[in-house]
Structure formats: C-alpha cells, structure tokens
Amino acid sequence: MSGNTVVGKAAAGAKGQDARSQETRDKLLDGALRTLVEQGIAKASARAIATTAGVNQALVFYHFGSVDELLAAACRRGAELRVARHRERLRSVTSLSELLAFGREMHAEERDAGHVAVLGQLLAGAQTHPRLAPATAAGLDLWIAEIEQVLVRVLAGTPLAEFTDPAGLARAVAASFVGLELYEGVDPAGAEAALTALEQLGALMAAVEELNPVARKAVTYTLRWQSGRGR
Amino acid sequence: MSGNTVVGKAAAGAKGQDARSQETRDKLLDGALRTLVEQGIAKASARAIATTAGVNQALVFYHFGSVDELLAAACRRGAELRVARHRERLRSVTSLSELLAFGREMHAEERDAGHVAVLGQLLAGAQTHPRLAPATAAGLDLWIAEIEQVLVRVLAGTPLAEFTDPAGLARAVAASFVGLELYEGVDPAGAEAALTALEQLGALMAAVEELNPVARKAVTYTLRWQSGRGR
DNA sequence: GTCTATAAGCAGATAGAC
C-alpha cells in the first residue's frame, strides 16, 4: 500500500520511517477533511490541505498522486469513522420512534462535526471530478447500509413493511440529510423547521405501529387498495 | 439599473446600445446557469462562463462586478424561471396523491434541465463564498413558498393538518430534492430507488386521507396521544 | 459597451537536494 520494500540497514530505521510516513498520510487525510469542512470543495487545494495538515504541499502528490485521490481517500475514511461511531447505538434501536429520537441526536452530532456537509461538498465536486464520484458514492453507501439495516429491523412486523422498500428509503434518508446539511449552511432556522417537520412525519409512521388492531387493518386495507390502483 | 443616463445624439442609438447591453447580461446569466449545470461550481470561472455565453470575459466584471455576483443573479433568475414554469400546474393540485404524481413529473423535468442540481452546486459554494449564501437561500425560498402553498391547501381538512407544519415540511421537501439531485450524480440507480421509496411514503400519507371515518378517528387519536407524549 | 492586453496571484504537479 505504502510501496515500502525497504529491507536495508536497520529494521528500526525502516520502521521509524514507515511510521512517520503513516503519520503524514493520516495528517493529510485529517487535513483534507478539515479543509473540506472549513473551506468547502472549491478551496480544498493541495496547498490549503497541506497547510491545515501542517505538512509540506508536495507530500500530497507523493502520498496520494493527486488532490482528487486524497479527497477520495479522505471521504472513505471519514465515512468509516463517523459510521463506526454510531454503529453500536444504531444496532440497539428496535422501534421507529426510538430511531427518530436517535436520528435527531445523530444529526446534532454530525452537524457539529461537519462530516455530512463534507459529503455534500464532495457530491457537488463529483459532478466535475469523475474520480470523486465513486468515492463519494462509497462513503454514502456506508451510511446507507447502516440505515437500511435499522429500517429493516424496525419496520418488520409493521403494516409499513408491506409497502415500503427499506433499501430505497435508506437512500432517501441519506440523500435528504445531505441536502438538509447543505441547506443549513444558508438558512439555519429553515433547516431546523424542516427537521422538526420530518420528525412529525416520522411520528405519523410510528403512530401506525401503535394503532389498535382494527384501525391497523383499516390502514393496511386502504394502503393495499391504493397500491393496487397506483401502478 | 444599467446606469444608462445617456440622452445624447440619437435616442435610437442609445436604445440600440441598451438593448445590446441587456442581451449581453442575459447571455451571461444563461451562460452562468449552463456552466453550473455542465461543469459545476468548481469550474464556473469568469472565463468558463463567458465562453459558454459566447461573450468576452471582461464583460462579466463590467456587468456584474464579480463572478460571485453573477452567480448570485443567475441563481435568482434561474429559480424564478423554473418555479414560474410549474406554478400554474402546482396551483391546480388539490389532493396529496395528485401532488405526488405531479412531483414525480416535476422531478423528471428538473433533473433534465439540471436546475435543481444547480441549487446544490450553489449551496456547496455558499459555504465558502458568503455572497452566494443569501442568493441561494432566496432561490430556494421561491421553491419553498410554492411548495408550502400547495401543502397548506392539500393538507387542509385532513387529520394530517393537525400534526404537520407545512412551512417546515416544504423546507424539508426542497432540501431533500436538492440532496437527491446531487446523489443522482454519483448513483442514478440509488436515486431512483430513493425516489420510489419517497413516493410510497407519500402514498402512506395519502392513504390516511382516504381512510374510513372510524379508522381515521383511530389514527387521529393515536397521533394525539403520541404528540402529547413526545414533547 | 465591448474589446485586447496584462498584472498579480494561486492552482496542480514535478525535479532534484537532502
């Protein structure tokens, strides 16, 4: 990976260099993420990233070949770190209303960390830099996979399971959150209102979960009739 | 606005220049939008826009002062044009399911035109270029206002009216669509799945509209109980 | 109003010293 085939003089020396090399790579990955958060994709140049990372500008190209490759690697790593951070708690969620409460919490944390906004920046950049597109899609997929799992578990045994596609829903949730993070950058109050409205919408779905059997049947029946007519 | 205070020689001459000036402005506004669609915010430079518009690069600064000001003006105009295009049809919508069907249609049209993606590009750029933030927010607000009106009308007389905030919901819908357009750039199939899932979600809400009175009462009751408990 | 020419600076990327 690092292309280190050195077997010379001292193993300790090689190891020391290797460790420093890895440290530089980490600094650059972290610097790329921070630059994306603080300055956006438009200003995420090799020089800006290197300055943020506190390393020499030429090292961007030595370690990653190009700025786009560095951004792509940073995107992957960032998504892995953020998703891993929530994974355990997400897997303990068992109901829709629980998921909604946790979603609000997760949003606040991600907003402060700025990593969802980073995905927005990269998504915007990916339209031009083809190398970024697969990396961004991969980063988003980490979130999507996690959300999808929770949705499958939470919707199971609900009338909703019959009429919703967890895979599509997970993608919609992920994309919507990215859009909301970007929107928050230009209208924080509007974004807050939007988030609250989505929570109410979620509560509506959660309410179906807790309906009494008769009403539940009625909803199921109406949905069946609707979907039979709809397509 | 164009600062033309000329009253000299020939009114026709002054008028001719004024007309040509306006034509140049229009070309630049159109060129800015097209450049944003085709190359993204990162490559939307004065030169790139001028080339797309077929005019001289210096005219960007003569007419708009800076690239950011041109982009801001283009954003406003683009949103006005696109919203005006759908306004009439949107105002004829009377039910939620009708709105959903029309939403799909509108999405296909906007995706092809690329103007929602433009809002995404500008939203991403607005994080860095403060001048873009208010313009982008204003452009988005044109969409939001239209969506909000429809939602108010469509949700009235529905049990949903009691538990949803049209203003917040409209913002959520607009932001989500921007996110979806950006997502579509890196994963078209995923975006399609997401859109279909959202449609199902909408159908669920529409189903509540068409519930029989007994079930409707049950849903309303459960929602009231939920919202009383929730906050 | 529109053009050419140009200033001043920042971009990605590389060569070569250490």
Added chain:
DNA sequence: GTCTATCTGCTTATAGAC
C-alpha cells in the same frame, strides 16, 4: 520521505484602445 524551487497554466480583475 521530506524538503525547496520551479514550471506551466488558469484565476480574478483592471487599464486603456476602440
């Protein structure tokens, strides 16, 4: 592996001819 120095090209923005 890391550094400095540098090449090339593109950026915003302006001055001045037409």
